[in-house]
Structure formats: C-alpha cells, structure tokens
Amino acid sequence: METHSTRTGVAVPLPLPRWNPGVRLLRPARVEAPRAPCHTCGVSHLCLPKGLDDSDRDALDQITIGRRRLRKGQKLYRQGDTFLFLYAVRFGTCKASFPLPNGEHVSAFHMAGDIMGFDALADGSYATTVTALESCEVCALPYAQLLEACAASSALRQRVAQLMGAQLVREYLVTKLVAHRHTEARVAGFLLQLSKWMQERGYSPREFRLRMSRADIGSYLGTTLETVSRCLSQFARHGHIRVHNREIELVDAEGLRAAYVDEGRA
Amino acid sequence: METHSTRTGVAVPLPLPRWNPGVRLLRPARVEAPRAPCHTCGVSHLCLPKGLDDSDRDALDQITIGRRRLRKGQKLYRQGDTFLFLYAVRFGTCKASFPLPNGEHVSAFHMAGDIMGFDALADGSYATTVTALESCEVCALPYAQLLEACAASSALRQRVAQLMGAQLVREYLVTKLVAHRHTEARVAGFLLQLSKWMQERGYSPREFRLRMSRADIGSYLGTTLETVSRCLSQFARHGHIRVHNREIELVDAEGLRAAYVDEGRA
DNA sequence: CGGGCCATTGAAGTATGTCAAAGTTTGTGG
DNA sequence: CCACAAACTTTGACATACTTCAATGGCCCG
Numbered sequence: 001m002e003t004h005s006t007r008t009g010v011a012v013p014l015p016l017p018r019w020n021p022g023v024r025l026l027r028p029a030r031v032e033a034p035r036a037p038c039h040t041c042g043v044s045h046l047c048l049p050k051g052l053d054d055s056d057r058d059a060l061d062q063i064t065i066g067r068r069r070l071r072k073g074q075k076l077y078r079q080g081d082t083f084l085f086l087y088a089v090r091f092g093t094c095k096a097s098f099p100l101p102n103g104e105h106v107s108a109f110h111m112a113g114d115i116m117g118f119d120a121l122a123d124g125s126y127a128t129t130v131t132a133l134e135s136c137e138v139c140a141l142p143y144a145q146l147l148e149a150c151a152a153s154s155a156l157r158q159r160v161a162q163l164m165g166a167q168l169v170r171e172y173l174v175t176k177l178v179a180h181r182h183t184e185a186r187v188a189g190f191l192l193q194l195s196k197w198m199q200e201r202g203y204s205p206r207e208f209r210l211r212m213s214r215a216d217i218g219s220y221l222g223t224t225l226e227t228v229s230r231c232l233s234q235f236a237r238h239g240h241i242r243v244h245n246r247e248i249e250l251v252d253a254e255g256l257r258a259a260y261v262d263e264g265r266a
Numbered sequence: 267m268e269t270h271s272t273r274t275g276v277a278v279p280l281p282l283p284r285w286n287p288g289v290r291l292l293r294p295a296r297v298e299a300p301r302a303p304c305h306t307c308g309v310s311h312l313c314l315p316k317g318l319d320d321s322d323r324d325a326l327d328q329i330t331i332g333r334r335r336l337r338k339g340q341k342l343y344r345q346g347d348t349f350l351f352l353y354a355v356r357f358g359t360c361k362a363s364f365p366l367p368n369g370e371h372v373s374a375f376h377m378a379g380d381i382m383g384f385d386a387l388a389d390g391s392y393a394t395t396v397t398a399l400e401s402c403e404v405c406a407l408p409y410a411q412l413l414e415a416c417a418a419s420s421a422l423r424q425r426v427a428q429l430m431g432a433q434l435v436r437e438y439l440v441t442k443l444v445a446h447r448h449t450e451a452r453v454a455g456f457l458l459q460l461s462k463w464m465q466e467r468g469y470s471p472r473e474f475r476l477r478m479s480r481a482d483i484g485s486y487l488g489t490t491l492e493t494v495s496r497c498l499s500q501f502a503r504h505g506h507i508r509v510h511n512r513e514i515e516l517v518d519a520e521g522l523r524a525a526y527v528d529e530g531r532a
Numbered sequence: 533c534g535g536g537c538c539a540t541t542g543a544a545g546t547a548t549g550t551c552a553a554a555g556t557t558t559g560t561g562g
Numbered sequence: 563c564c565a566c567a568a569a570c571t572t573t574g575a576c577a578t579a580c581t582t583c584a585a586t587g588g589c590c591c592g
Binding site for chain 2: 098101105107108118119120121122123127128147150151154157158160161162164165166167168169171172174175176178179180181219220221222223224262
C-alpha cells in the first residue's frame, strides 16, 4: 500500500535543515498550497493558534503550511524518517505505533487539533509510525519555519511548550491507565478517555464511533482483542454501555467509572 | 481513570505567573544561593547545557538557579502545586507519581541530568508528585527566567524542545514496556532500561543498586510487588541475573532480553 | 454477491493476583 | 554500639482473571 519509505534509522542532530521553499515536500502529490490563516481553521481553538493574539498569529501565518489528505491505512510518517514537519490533525483519527517483529505496539491515538511529531524533537527522526484510521486531513508545519516564528513570538513559544507539556501529561495518564491490574478498568478507562476527547471536540460524549479496531485497542491497553471484546460485552450486559460493532453508547458513564476504574485500584 | 478531573480538565492558559526575585521560594530553608556556571556542573553533559556554545551558556547563566537537597522520602513538589520551577537532578534518584485514594501510581523515575516538571507546562501546575528515593540534590530553574533566557538564545530553545521530546519518547517506551502481556517481559525490560540509564550516566550497566522498592517497581510496571520479586528470583534461578536485595548484577543481559523481552511479544 | 476483515463467544490451560507467614534489612533510640 | 521496631523482601498455596486456540457470524468493500 505504502511504497514511499525514506527510513534513515540514523539520528539527525539538531539544528535541523533549514526549510527551503524551493524544495519539494516529501510526498508532493498529496500536499496542497497554503490556505487561509491558521486561526480561521475550524479546530484552531484546540490547536496551535489557541490563545494567541493578532501579532502572534502573524508570526504563525508566516509559516508555509501544507495540507495533506490521508486515506484509511495510509501512513503519514514512519519510525526513523527524517524529521522535517510537525503535523496537526484537521479532521480524522490517526494512530501512532511502534513497529515490532510480529505486529506493532499502538502508543497513541490522535484526533482533531492534536500535534503529531513532537517525539522527533529528541533526535531529529520520528520515534513512531503514524497511520490514518479513517480519512484524515493534516497540516504540515515545517519545523525550521516554526522555529523562526517562535523566534519572533514568545507567546507562540509558550503555546508550543504548553502543547508538548499536555502531550506528556496525556502519556503519563495512558501509562497509568495501562498499569491498572484489571483489564476491565483499562477498557472502561479507555472509553471514558475517548468520551472526554469527543466532548472536547464538540461531539457527543455519550455516543460515538470507535475508529480503531479491537486489536488496536488491545495493543494500546496491553491486552488481547478478545479480552477487549469480552469487556465491552460485559459492560453492555451490566447496562453501562450499549455496543453495536464500533458504535458505542455510554448509557451510564459514572456507573462505569465507579464499578471498574475507581474500584479496580486496589 | 482520572479521579482528579481538574488535572486533565480545562487547561489554565499561559502566560504563567512572572518570576519575582522578591518572592520567597516555596521551601526557602532548603534553597541555597546560586553556584558556578551551569556548564561546569558534573552532569552538564546530560542536562540543559549539553551542546550549547559560549554565548548560549551566557543566556543560561543569567538564570538564578537555586539548589535544593532532599532526604529520602522528602517531596520536591506535589500534584497541583503552582508551577514556578523546573528542576534538574544533580545526583540521586526521584520518583514521580500520581496520588490515588489507596496508594499511588508511580509514573517515572528520574536520575542525574533529568529535568522534572515539564508536565506542568500544560496548565501551570504540576501533574505529578515527586519524591526522593535517596539523598538527592536538584537545581531549581525559575521558569519565567528560563523563558527570558530562551528569548535570547535559539539554541537554548531547541535544547529545551529536545529535552521535552526525549521525555515524551521515554514515556512512549514506558507505555510500551508496561503493555507487555507477560510480567516477566516487563520486569526484564525494566532492568535493561535501568542498565542503559546507568551506563548513560557513567555507572556500570552490569552491577547497580535499585533505589526503589519492589512496590514502586510493581506500581510502575502495572503489577504487584510479589510478582516483581518472583520474576527477579526466576531470572536469578535461570542464571540471567544475580540478586541480593536491591543489588542487581546483570550476568547475561542479552540472554535476558532474548528470553523474555523479544520472545514475549506475541 | 462473494470474499476478506473484523467481532463475538466458548473451552481449557496458565500466569498472575491475593492472602498469609517467615525471614531479612534498615533505621532509631537507648 | 546494641536492641528493637518498622519496613521491605521472599516464598508458598490457592483462586481467578486472562491468554490462547478455535469456530462462528456479521459487516463492508470490491
């Protein structure tokens, strides 16, 4: 499916190569011309521009932001690819994963407003592989240009730091979730986490569609797809949720939390 | 999953409270006067100054860096405390944890050169509680001053970004570790991770002393202290390691990896 | 309409959690 | 410096939740 593969495997030290407008992007066919200013975007209230005033926005709008569409299953970048862009999700859902000899470990899910690629700041190459779970559109921010914009705006610097901090906290919470001893607590926590994410993005926290397979959830939570399925069925039997394939309805979110998440911490 | 909803709820917007030299530090009795320049520190090759040239060092040395000593069991900061400082470990080991109704979840261990507190960038208060596992010394970096230094030095900005990226990657790897289905793989992976950390800091990767209890390890790895103990005993029986209380000798690190970590990924 | 992928469910074996007790180390106060 | 107490570690026995293997059924896409 994906033929393009520029895996380096070697860490590229900072400073990063300067962005050069004459150089084509990695996958030129799928990158479109820059659009309207960042803060007019539908997800700007979740994304980089959040909280920035006019002058800071100007700094941001100096950046040549490309857009890229992804179909389900397409990869945005792979572990080891040279870091040139941060990506912001405009719509759709992606998963970030570590490839393994037999399979993969799913380390994160990303939705509208999320920034992907911060992990590459450590050594200049992406630490994870990002795959679209459905049709997605992302903004490609050339990191070298972002650095220039950051040189001009302290508010932008702080916003970037804030986003990285938020992602770190999210990762702490994922680890905490996965470290639960009872699988039920992990699956229940996962549903509640998703519900919160949906709400933050203006969707119903009560009814939503899982964009990832049971296997992805299992990998994320450190269990098997069968156990995930059984947990969902069990929650449904107890009346906490309704499940139909990937459609989830949280009938009693607080009951779910009380019965499994809080309780499970022994 | 998350009992303290304020932690992950609506983010408190930056800008953060400005550093004011007239304001006393949180625990003034234990903060000492600034010392020699940052790059003369014994762990500078691991810490903030790494890779900075003279002019960037100057920017860094404008910061009033306090030192603080911690005894075993003392807390550096608590979840929810107002964020004013990043802390760099000079020596000793700390754990970062989430308090829970009955106990805690250990989310990270920090050693010399590590920066603690990045998680507070998300909303202006610390997401975790940090406790010393032994006698420690840390540098307290007033964040507002660090921001000013960052305004003056793009290299420093990139170094901070690099450190945050590195911590994010580390967290991804922890999640991956904890998501292993077999506990043996988690404990083995933990030992190998520790070994690498020791080596990076100039200690023997083969023999080292665990600074944390079996309970801490269990919490970190999402299992029980008994299981951790049993795993260690099992590794010792198979000749991969030698254990005497908290003293660990990795007799056959690669054998350990082959037998449990790589193998365990089904 | 058919084929492939995904989800559900069952049965059986096993790893791990839980409870309990003994042994060891560490720290404290006399 | 010793003695005691507290905290930590190890080990065992048992119950159970989870993984594994397997088969069936549903959904979606071509």
